[in-house]
Amino acid sequence: MEIPNVAEKWTSNVNEITIGATKEKGGTRAKTVTVGGSKCIPFMDFDGSQGHKPVVAMDVYDMPPDDWPETLKKPFADVLNNPAQWAKKCVEYGADLICLKLEGIHPDKGNKSAAETVSTAKSILAAVGVPLIIWGCEHDEKDNEILPKVSQAVKGENCLIGVVTQDNYKTLTVTCLADGHSIITLSPVDINIAKQVNILVSEMDFPLNRIVMFQTTGALGYGMEYTYSIQERERIAALTGDKLMAMPVICDVGHEAWRAKEAKSDDKDAPQWGAREERGPMWEIITAMSLLQSGVDIIRMNHPKAVAAVKKCIDRLY
Amino acid sequence: MISIGERINGMFKDVRESIKNKDPKAIQELAKRQTDAGATYLDVNVGPAATDPADAMKWLIEVIQDTVKTPIAIDSQKWDIVKAGLSVVKNDVLINSTKSDPEELDKYMNIAKDYNAALICLTMDKHGIPQDVEKRMEFVMQIVEKAVEHDFPMEKILIDPVLFPINVDQKQPALMFDIFSQIQMISDPAPQRNVGLSNFSQGTKEKRLLARTFLTMGISYGLNAAVMDVLDKDLMDAAITAEIIMNKNVYSDSYLTAFRK
Numbered sequence: 001m002e003i004p005n006v007a008e009k010w011t012s013n014v015n016e017i018t019i020g021a022t023k024e025k026g027g028t029r030a031k032t033v034t035v036g037g038s039k040c041i042p043f044m045d046f047d048g049s050q051g052h053k054p055v056v057a058m059d060v061y062d063m064p065p066d067d068w069p070e071t072l073k074k075p076f077a078d079v080l081n082n083p084a085q086w087a088k089k090c091v092e093y094g095a096d097l098i099c100l101k102l103e104g105i106h107p108d109k110g111n112k113s114a115a116e117t118v119s120t121a122k123s124i125l126a127a128v129g130v131p132l133i134i135w136g137c138e139h140d141e142k143d144n145e146i147l148p149k150v151s152q153a154v155k156g157e158n159c160l161i162g163v164v165t166q167d168n169y170k171t172l173t174v175t176c177l178a179d180g181h182s183i184i185t186l187s188p189v190d191i192n193i194a195k196q197v198n199i200l201v202s203e204m205d206f207p208l209n210r211i212v213m214f215q216t217t218g219a220l221g222y223g224m225e226y227t228y229s230i231q232e233r234e235r236i237a238a239l240t241g242d243k244l245m246a247m248p249v250i251c252d253v254g255h256e257a258w259r260a261k262e263a264k265s266d267d268k269d270a271p272q273w274g275a276r277e278e279r280g281p282m283w284e285i286i287t288a289m290s291l292l293q294s295g296v297d298i299i300r301m302n303h304p305k306a307v308a309a310v311k312k313c314i315d316r317l318y
Numbered sequence: 319m320i321s322i323g324e325r326i327n328g329m330f331k332d333v334r335e336s337i338k339n340k341d342p343k344a345i346q347e348l349a350k351r352q353t354d355a356g357a358t359y360l361d362v363n364v365g366p367a368a369t370d371p372a373d374a375m376k377w378l379i380e381v382i383q384d385t386v387k388t389p390i391a392i393d394s395q396k397w398d399i400v401k402a403g404l405s406v407v408k409n410d411v412l413i414n415s416t417k418s419d420p421e422e423l424d425k426y427m428n429i430a431k432d433y434n435a436a437l438i439c440l441t442m443d444k445h446g447i448p449q450d451v452e453k454r455m456e457f458v459m460q461i462v463e464k465a466v467e468h469d470f471p472m473e474k475i476l477i478d479p480v481l482f483p484i485n486v487d488q489k490q491p492a493l494m495f496d497i498f499s500q501i502q503m504i505s506d507p508a509p510q511r512n513v514g515l516s517n518f519s520q521g522t523k524e525k526r527l528l529a530r531t532f533l534t535m536g537i538s539y540g541l542n543a544a545v546m547d548v549l550d551k552d553l554m555d556a557a558i559t560a561e562i563i564m565n566k567n568v569y570s571d572s573y574l575t576a577f578r579k
Contacts, residue, residue: 009473009507195570202579237568244576245568 008047010239013039014297015209015246016052017182019097020131021158029157030129033096035297036248041235042295043317053318054292056307057133057300058095059254060086062112062120063104068302069264071280075304083120084127091128093304094311097160099133100124101255105146106137114149121150125157133160133250133298135184140168148175155179160250160298162186163214166197173204182210184250189216189226191233191245198244212298213247219256219263220287227251228294235295251291254302257284281305289313319557319566320359320476320543322391322412323352324516326378328365337364337374342381349382355548356578359412360386362403363393372402379406391438391545397425404433412436414545415478418457419443423464436474438512441497447480451493454479455500462505475509476543477501481518484528491518491532495539502540511536512543515553526550534560542566 016037021027037051064080065073075093079085087098104110105117125132134150136143148171151161162184164172169185176183185201187194194213202208213234218227237245257263263283267276284306288299292314301307325348328334336344352360360382368374371394379390389410392403400413415438416426423439430437441448441457448454458477465475479497482490498511513536519528530553533544537560548554558577562569570576 192569192571195568195576196572199570199572199576199579203575233568242568243579244570 008041008044010039010048012239012241012246013037013048014051014235014238014248014295015211017209017212017248019133019158019160019182021156025158026156027158028125029131031131032158033131038235038295039239041239042293050318052297054297054299054314055096056094056311057097057099057250057298058090058093058307059099059101059300059302060090060124061101061103062117063110065103066109067259069258069276069280071264071276072258072302084123087124087128091130094307095130097131097133097298098124098128099135099300101135102137102143102146102150104137105142106139107142109137111142112146114146117146117150118153121154125154131159132157133162133184133300135162138163144168144171147172151175151179151181154181158182160184160212162212164197164201166193166200169197169200170204173201173206176210177204177206182212184212184214185247186214186216189218189223189230191230191237194230194234195242195244198247202244208243208247211247213245213249214251215249217251217253217256217287217291219253219260220283220290221262222256222260224287224290228291231291231294231296238295248297249295250298250300251296252300253284253288253291254300254306257287257306258302281309285309319537319561320510320512321357321548321554321557322359322361322414322512322543322545323355323357323548324361324545325352325547325549326360326382327363327393328368328374329363330365334365334367337368337378340377342384345378345381346385349386349388352548353386353388355551356554357388357548359389359391361391361393361414361545364399371396372399375399375403376406379403383408393545401429404429404435407433410434410436412438412476414438415440417443418460420460420464423461424468427464427468427470430474431468431470436476437470438476438478439509441477441479447482449487449490451496451500454493454497458497458501458504458509462509465509466505472505472507472509476512477509478512478514481513481515481532483518483520483522485522494536494541498536498540510543511541512545513541515544515546526553529553530556533557537561537564 014036018034020029020032035052039048060083104112160182163186165186185197218224263280281303288310332344362378364371364374391412391414393414439461441454502508515529519525534556
């Protein structure tokens with residue numbers, strides 16, 4: 001008996017986007033990263049090409065993180081004060097990209113200046129050869145003050161910069177357009193707003209194929225299923241030809257997973273949960289692997305063990 | 319929604335004059351305006367007055383293709399004219415249309431496959447147009463069977479159940495809704511569902527309102543293609559909105575803008 005072909009026929013694909021620029025393209029990166037291009041639901045390669053492999057961006061903060069548990073600090077113990085060295089360590093741990101999180105520019109945290117931030121970004125670019133994501137502090141005024149200056153200072157490097165929202169997108173959109181960077185559009189677990197931000201940004205003549213979407217991320221046990229279902233709908237919309245939903249997707253697994261008490265609490269507080277040295281990375285791994293199945297192209301992660309495990313899984317599934 | 323812009327048709331005086339004088343200006347203007355309005359295809363019909371209709375079809379398609387890349391719908395019941403049109407198309411193309419006699423379906427599906435074209439199939443044959451749902455569905459079955467036999471991609475078949483003008487037979491429009499629903503059950507993937515919208519309201523005093531209302535009602539039953547006046551912005555906006563209501567596209571506050579991108 002002939003087995004019927006039950007493969008879905010998708011009419012469209014996720015946009016491809018390249019982050020980073022080598023010397024020939026006007027930057028200084030040793031290599032670039034290309035994501036997107038998928039023509040199928042994740043891992044269902046019988047429906048169509050899977051496109052480029054999802055990649056891992058490891059977080060580097062511009063100040064020592066104040067809320068990281070010991071388990072997470074340990075692998076970076078001697079570098080948390082030095083973003084360039086921290087970035088180098090991440091690359092050793094397997095990071096495909098570095099995500100510079102500008103925690104320290106927030107008025108309530110370090111209120112760092114543009115000059116300090118520019119110098120941090122440049123020191124990372126000098127220390128490592130992988131492409132750079134630059135992530136503001138999500139305080140609109142401060143982001144609008146600092147990010148344009150950083151963007152200008154790293155012009156030519158084809159960074160991915162974020163985030164913009166439907167209420168605050170003009171400054172950064174104009175900046176990224178002028179300096180040749182790509183942009184991250186944020187919507188708070190809301191597919192309708194996701195589309196709206198993409199429309200608003202594209203109405204400023206920003207090319208659709210230089211946008212990456214961010215739905216905010218829920219970790220395992222903390223709303224992961226909401227993120228999952230929205231990202232899944234986004235992916236299906238992309239595959240069925242919605243040009244305004246065809247952007248690659250980024251999610252912030254590391255930060256969210258390590259906020260969970262299950263990931264960070266001491267062994268003595270919950271002995272029945274097992275050793276935190278295992279438990280923490282596991283929380284991050286499961287969150288990442290689950291969300292990958294909904295359609296994610298760039299995963300922000302923290303713990304080297306989790307990074308290694310997730311990268312291994314991706315390699316085996318592609 | 320597959321919107322097939324109807325305006326480049328020799329029945330319209332400006333198009334007829336253009337063909338006669340070989341003056342491409344008005345045609346190219348119409349091609350551009352309909353494309354900007356969001357037309358998926360540009361219907362091209364030389365009309366009854368052209369002295370050399372095959373030549374006129376080629377000329378129209380060529381001058382349109384000089385201006386826009388929008389796919390063409392070759393609108394003719396004459397085999398020679400369809401063939402002439404196909405010989406010059408550069409982009410995606412739709413053949414509008416064939417009847418459902420088995421030998422006609424064979425002939426048209428073969429040529430459509432050669433040109434990777436989509437095909438509108440009318441639920442009628444040389445004996446005429448059926449008035450009821452059952453007989454029309456028999457034709458639908460026949461079309462689907464032929465598509466399977468020819469290994470013709472089902473999503474490139476647009477079934478047109480032949481909508482009568484409202485002022486000719488008022489019972490007909492409601493029958494269409496039943497047919498749109500049934501066509502979606504017939505195969506997976508299902509063929510597309512098409513109507514000639516302006517024909518439906520021709521000669522009435524509320525032409526645009528009737529077309530707009532039928533289209534939105536039809537969409538709620540699965541209608542997803544129409545030969546229509548894409549320059550009627552209210553009509554296009556109503557179609558886009560109906561598809562949002564039916565969850566065919568993701569809603570956003572600027573969904574009308576989004577559709578036109």
